Amino acid sequence: MSSISNTSSAASTAAANAALQSAAQSIISGSTGNTSMDVGTLVTALVNAKTAGQAAALTAQQTTDNTTLSAYGALSSALSALQASVANLANGTTLSTFAATASGTGLTATAGAGAVAGTYSVAVTQVASSQALSSAAFGATTQLGTGTLTVSLGGQSMNINVDSTNNTLSGIAAAINSGTGNPGVTATIVTGTDGAHLVLRAANSGAANVINVSTSNITSDTGLSSLGVTSTASTTGGQSSITSANSSSAWSQSGFAQDAEFTVGGIAASSASNSVTSAISGVTLNLATASAGTTQTLTISQDTSAESTAINNFVSLYNTVVTTMSTLTSYNSSSSSQGPLLGDSTLMTIQNSLANIVGGAVGSGTTGTTLAAIGITLKDDPADGTMVVDSTKLSTALTSSPATVAALFNPTNGIAEQLNTSITNFTQTGGLIDTRNTALNTDLKSITTQQSALADYTAQLTSQYQAQFTALDTLMATMNNNSQYLTALFGGANSAGALASANNN
Known part of the structure; x- marks a missing residue:
């Protein structure tokens, strides 16, 4: 608050004056021999009398500048949070969100752009799966001979040197797993009652x-x-x-x-x-084993829940910006304290710009639409x-009038896009x-x-005064000693002095 800086400056000046009075008394006492x-x-x-006022003024201005910088930092943070919340409203992504629901089990879906x-x-009819092969049984430590194994998958292959x-x-399993250019085949050993089996699995599903x-x-x-095998797709x-x-x-x-084999609408x-x-534009179908042999109804509908959440979040963060600006421009008459940006022209420009956007209409004439049309109003x-x-x-509005909502938040001149553009102008370099x-910051450097x-001046002045005083x-001190000697010798107001006493004798 600015009143704190003014009080601090006044206190520094008063303290300097008090010290100066005390010093003056020191000179008087010294000159009278006390x-x-x-x-x-x-x-x-x-020194303080000469410098305290300027030092206090500089410190007060420094405090004010730093307080103002912090205030702008708080405002920038609130504006950035608001801008992030309206990003997907501004580009139309949120209002193009759809939910996908299946009527049975084993089938899920997500709807995107x-x-x-x-x-x-x-x-x-069936879900996609990957091939797995099991060899005949062998002894776990049986040496099978030497030569070359060529392992391939889907048109790609690698050679394994067996020695x-x-x-x-x-x-052999270890050589396959670590082989250079492995096309996507993993090998494991499964041991049963009949012996050890080499098991090969394809990493990717699909008939090919x-x-x-x-x-x-x-x-x-x-x-x-005997490890040779030919698979046919x-x-x-x-x-x-x-x-x-x-x-x-x-x-x-x-x-x-x-x-995976299936039909969509026949x-x-x-x-x-x-x-x-x-299969369906903008939709990803996810098939699980449980879906095989089933016929289900898949419904793609507008995701009004996500849209409502996004719009409510936008309102909440806009209100945060408003309350932040209110705090920064507050005034307390009882304590004569004020916010660091009270009367600040930059903040007032931002405040008026945002208020005009959320209070204005998108469109013109009878086709203009305001936030009030979807239930958003000022207090x-x-x-x-x-x-x-x-x-x-x-x-x-989201359910029955999606066109109204889309118009308000259209990516060309909608409420969110206007806010996004304005905040960029406020916060960008x-x-x-x-x-x-x-x-x-320039003022702080000064x-x-x-x-x-x-x-430097204080140090110089201190040195100068120290020498002089x-x-x-x-x-x-010398004058006082001489004065005391002469008084003792010649007498004073209350004594005759040593010479007078000697003459009388």
């Missing part, structure tokens, strides 16, 4: 992602050649099939490579993934400046607040320079 002068106190008092309201019948250091099932293993350059073969929407290189050591499928579709983005007290939301009226802060110069104190 005591010697208090040089330190005298010098401090005289490009979605439109509608109802769809979704029948799922005496890795020709057990576990060694089948695993093939071929062998070559085999020597000392004790089972390595289904071309009719069914499951993958396999052919083992050695029928006596056959591979088996524990998981099938297949696409239109057949498929997907290698259970996250389907290509009854016009001096308050904050807004209130009629939840029932807003809900009705070179904007109103930045210009004011730059001036304040104050620091002045304080440094004043400190020390010399004066010495002179007065």
Whole structure:
């Protein structure tokens, strides 16, 4: 508050005056022979008398500038929070939000950009899955021979060199997992009652992602050649099939490579993934196993809950800006204290600009629409400046008059876009607040320079006065000693003196 700075300056001046009076009394006492002068106190008092007023004024201005900078910081934070809250209202994203609801289990959906309201019948025949193959059983430590295994998946492949250091099932599994250029095949060892099995799994689902293993350059073969397997992708929407290189050591499928097969409104579709983005524009279908064999109704509707939350959040943060500005411009007559930005032209410009936007209409003439049309009005007290939301009226507008809401928050000249543009002008580099802060920081640098110069002057003056009054104190002490000697010798008002006493004798 500015009154605090003024009080501090006045107190500093009063203290300096009191010290000066005390120093003057020290000179009088020293000159009359009562005591010697208090040089330190005298010098401090005289220096303070010359510098205290300026020092206090600089400190007071420094405090005012820093307080004002903090005030603009608080205002900028409130404005930035408001701008963040209106971003998606300004660009139309929030008012294009849709919710997706399925009537059964195993099918969920999310609606994004490009979605439109509608109802769809979704029948799922099968969900997408990835292939998993299990080899025949071997001894866990059996050495299977040496050679080369070529492992491929969906048209990509890698070669695994099998030698005496890795020709057990576990060694081969480790080589596959760490192989350079692995196309997306993971290998594990599963041990059952019949022995150890090499299990290969495809990372990606879909009919085309089948695993093939071929062998070559085999020597000392004790089972390595039987690890060859050929997988065939289904071309009719069914499951993958396999052919083992050695029928006596056959591979088996524990998981099938297949696409998701479904219809939307009777239109057949498929997907290698259970996250389907290509079937309905702007909608992602998520298929789980439970959806297979079901026909469900998928409803895409406007997400009025998300829109209501966004609009209420906008009102709340606008009110925060208003109350912040109110605090910064407050005045308390009982204590004569005031907010740091009371009467500040920059804040008044921002305040009026925001009020005009939220109180104005979007559109012109009879087509203009205000926030009041969707249940957002100013409080009854016009001096308050904050807004209130009629939840029932807003809900009705979102449900029954979405065009009105869309017009108010259109991305061209809607309420949110106007606020977004104005706040950018206020807070950007070179904007109103930045210009004011730059001036304040320049003033603070000037104050620091002045304080440094004043400190140098204070030190110089102290040194000068110290020398002068020390010399004066010495002179007065000598004069007092001489005066006392002459009085003792010649007498004074109350004594005859040593010479007079001698003559009388």
